Amino acid sequence: MTGWLLRRLAQASVVVVLMTLIVFIGLHAIGNPIDILIGEDMNQQERLQAIHRLGLDQPLWRQYLAFVDGAVHGSLGRSFVYQDDAIRLILHRLPATMELAVAALLLAVVIGVPLGLYAGMKPEHPLAKALMAASIVGFSLPAFWVALMMIMVFSVQLGWLPASGRGETRVLLGVPWSFLTLDGLQHLLLPALNLALFKISLVLRLTRAGVREVLPQDFVKFARAKGLSPARVVLMHVLRNTLIPLVTVLGLELGSTIAYAVVTETIFAWPGAGKLILDSINSLDRPVVVAYLMVVVVIFVTLNLVVDVLYKLLDPRVRLEGAR
Amino acid sequence: MSEATDVSAEGVQAARARRFDAHSIWWRVAADFLHSRVAVVGLALLAIVTIAALAAPWITPQNPYDLMQLDVLDARLKPGTASSAAGYTYWLGTDGQGRDLYSAIVYGLRISLLVGVGSAVMAAVLGTGVGLLAAYAGGKVDAALMRLVDLLLSFPTILMALMILAYVGKGVANVILTLVLLEWAYYARTARGQALVETRREYVEAARGQGIAPWRILTGHILPNCLPPLLVIGALQIARAITLEATLSFLGLGVPITEPSLGLLISNGYQYLLSNEYWISFFPGLALLITIVAINLVGDQLRDVLNPRLQQ
Numbered sequence: 224m225t226g227w228l229l230r231r232l233a234q235a236s237v238v239v240v241l242m243t244l245i246v247f248i249g250l251h252a253i254g255n256p257i258d259i260l261i262g263e264d265m266n267q268q269e270r271l272q273a274i275h276r277l278g279l280d281q282p283l284w285r286q287y288l289a290f291v292d293g294a295v296h297g298s299l300g301r302s303f304v305y306q307d308d309a310i311r312l313i314l315h316r317l318p319a320t321m322e323l324a325v326a327a328l329l330l331a332v333v334i335g336v337p338l339g340l341y342a343g344m345k346p347e348h349p350l351a352k353a354l355m356a357a358s359i360v361g362f363s364l365p366a367f368w369v370a371l372m373m374i375m376v377f378s379v380q381l382g383w384l385p386a387s388g389r390g391e392t393r394v395l396l397g398v399p400w401s402f403l404t405l406d407g408l409q410h411l412l413l414p415a416l417n418l419a420l421f422k423i424s425l426v427l428r429l430t431r432a433g434v435r436e437v438l439p440q441d442f443v444k445f446a447r448a449k450g451l452s453p454a455r456v457v458l459m460h461v462l463r464n465t466l467i468p469l470v471t472v473l474g475l476e477l478g479s480t481i482a483y484a485v486v487t488e489t490i491f492a493w494p495g496a497g498k499l500i501l502d503s504i505n506s507l508d509r510p511v512v513v514a515y516l517m518v519v520v521v522i523f524v525t526l527n528l529v530v531d532v533l534y535k536l537l538d539p540r541v542r543l544e545g546a547r
Numbered sequence: 548m549s550e551a552t553d554v555s556a557e558g559v560q561a562a563r564a565r566r567f568d569a570h571s572i573w574w575r576v577a578a579d580f581l582h583s584r585v586a587v588v589g590l591a592l593l594a595i596v597t598i599a600a601l602a603a604p605w606i607t608p609q610n611p612y613d614l615m616q617l618d619v620l621d622a623r624l625k626p627g628t629a630s631s632a633a634g635y636t637y638w639l640g641t642d643g644q645g646r647d648l649y650s651a652i653v654y655g656l657r658i659s660l661l662v663g664v665g666s667a668v669m670a671a672v673l674g675t676g677v678g679l680l681a682a683y684a685g686g687k688v689d690a691a692l693m694r695l696v697d698l699l700l701s702f703p704t705i706l707m708a709l710m711i712l713a714y715v716g717k718g719v720a721n722v723i724l725t726l727v728l729l730e731w732a733y734y735a736r737t738a739r740g741q742a743l744v745e746t747r748r749e750y751v752e753a754a755r756g757q758g759i760a761p762w763r764i765l766t767g768h769i770l771p772n773c774l775p776p777l778l779v780i781g782a783l784q785i786a787r788a789i790t791l792e793a794t795l796s797f798l799g800l801g802v803p804i805t806e807p808s809l810g811l812l813i814s815n816g817y818q819y820l821l822s823n824e825y826w827i828s829f830f831p832g833l834a835l836l837i838t839i840v841a842i843n844l845v846g847d848q849l850r851d852v853l854n855p856r857l858q859q
Contacts, residue, residue, distance in 0.1 A: 363840040372828075375828075380823075489798065
């Protein structure tokens with residue numbers, strides 16, 4: 224296990240280093256930030272000074288080395304626009320995005336698992352078939368459009384839920400959170416549900432497939448033959464064995480949920496990292512874009528690693544295979 | 548009768564039967580496909596959408612890209628209002644610039660379908676080529692190509708797309724290019740996997756035994772047998788590409804404002820949503836949803852119909 228873990232860690236580091244290279248080189252081909260940052264009234268000397276101050280007159284490999292050096296020391300450059308440390312800007316905004324993404328995944332589980340269980344237990348029932356058809360629509364829905372329609376219906380027409388911002392927040396561990404106040408929860412509901420739409424369909428289908436696979440197996444028959452109540456069989460034996468693939472997929476999905484929050488945050492004016500990155504792309508604020516991509520890469524690689532380890536721990540069959 | 552002639556006669560018969568089967572298999576696929584009523588509805592919707600997009604200039608009262616035909620006085624009219632000058636009814640209302648929404652949607656469909664189909668076809672050709680190459684070359688080439696595919700597939704499409712578009716700039720061609728860069732990996736992985744399975748089959752060995760050139764075995768024998776799963780991926784990737792294009796245009800990084808796609812129309816309607824002028828965003832979105840659902844229904848049924856054949 225230790226050897227495997229070390230190998231896996233080395234692999235993850237290689238991916239991170241590769242991505243820094245790709246991202247850095249890729250982004251430096253994009254436009255010239257000087258044109259945007261420097262006013263037209265500046266004279267040539269001021270222009271050159273600004274270029275020098277931002278380190279843009281150095282050759283690319285030197286800029287990359289400076290970037291790596293900074294990264295090792297926990298700094299990924301300063302934002303051209305905000306005049307602040309890029310990584311601090313992002314970390315400051317990241318909790319809001321995390322809150323949104325986790326809330327979306329929670330909603331997906333709370334809604335998707337029971338529906339998937341039902342669809343898997345009674346696959347021939349019309350309601351189960353309707354659920355499967357609905358899940359195709361769920362996969363097809365353009366999330367940004369649904370977000371607009373949600374605002375239209377629940378905020379404009381019915382006036383039930385707020386359409387923008389985080390609402391009232393409460394500080395916990397030095398970070399403001401929306402889910403700790405009622406007003407914040409109301410603000411959280413629509414964006415989280417919007418971000419969850421796709422995942423609900425995914426969870427529903429995964430749970431159904433898992434149930435269909437587990438149901439005909441001997442241990443379920445045996446549990447029934449033992450005279451366990453149907454509810455106990457479903458909860459203890461069927462559900463438990465479908466959870467492993469579900470946890471794996473959801474762990475990996477957290478990364479993509481954070482990425483897709485770009486769209487949701489933009490529409491619901493949720494002040495997270497996704498909104499920041501979109502603004503930064505538009506204003507060619509290179510350090511922030513690079514820093515955000517690096518943060519996402521690290522999140523992705525870490526999630527992959529954690530899921531792999533959890534999978535090994537949860538499923539004895541995989542563990543045995545690895546031990547051999 | 549000697550053993551040799553016996554074998555060759557059987558071989559000829561088998562070859563004939565195979566050719567016959569190849570035809571009847573596709574017929575059976577078609578028949579199976581039509582078994583599901585939902586899938587038939589999807590196919591019909593898809594046909595309507597495609598025909599409407601192709602015939603756009605003949606079935607719309609207005610060319611939404613021609614600014615001369617737009618009347619700013621007719622901006623933001625409710626669905627069903629008659630136009631002030633041109634003498635037709637805005638059945639779906641007008642947008643902020645006085646564009647007839649029905650015309651704009653039909654023209655927008657053109658761009659959506661062009662981007663979706665165009666990127667899917669190009670990505671399929673590129674990806675299948677890479678996949679077959681990886682399967683054929685094996686060893687280090689295979690390992691390197693597949694690591695690249697893994698890397699591409701493990702990061703979120705939307706972020707990668709935003710980065711690439713920020714680099715290459717707006718425009719229909721650039722959006723297609725971006726989608727191709729992001730999607731070929733799906734085809735590559737599937738084509739490689741399928742090709743590896745097929746390479747071990749007896750007909751490939753037989754072809755090799757006859758001394759047929761490797762590239763001809765690859766394109767003439769292995770490739771046709773890799774097509775069914777690629778077809779399914781292709782259908783679903785078209786839907787994905789259309790959604791992604793709409794999302795990117797909505798975020799302002801997709802197609803330019805002069806050629807509004809469905810995503811951009813929805814984006815334009817966003818600002819009027821809060822004043823209850825819902826139709827500017829609603830109808831383009833509905834058209835988008837119908838298109839994507841139709842493609843997904845067709846793709847889903849294709850997968851169900853083609854899968855058992857693959858296992859046979």
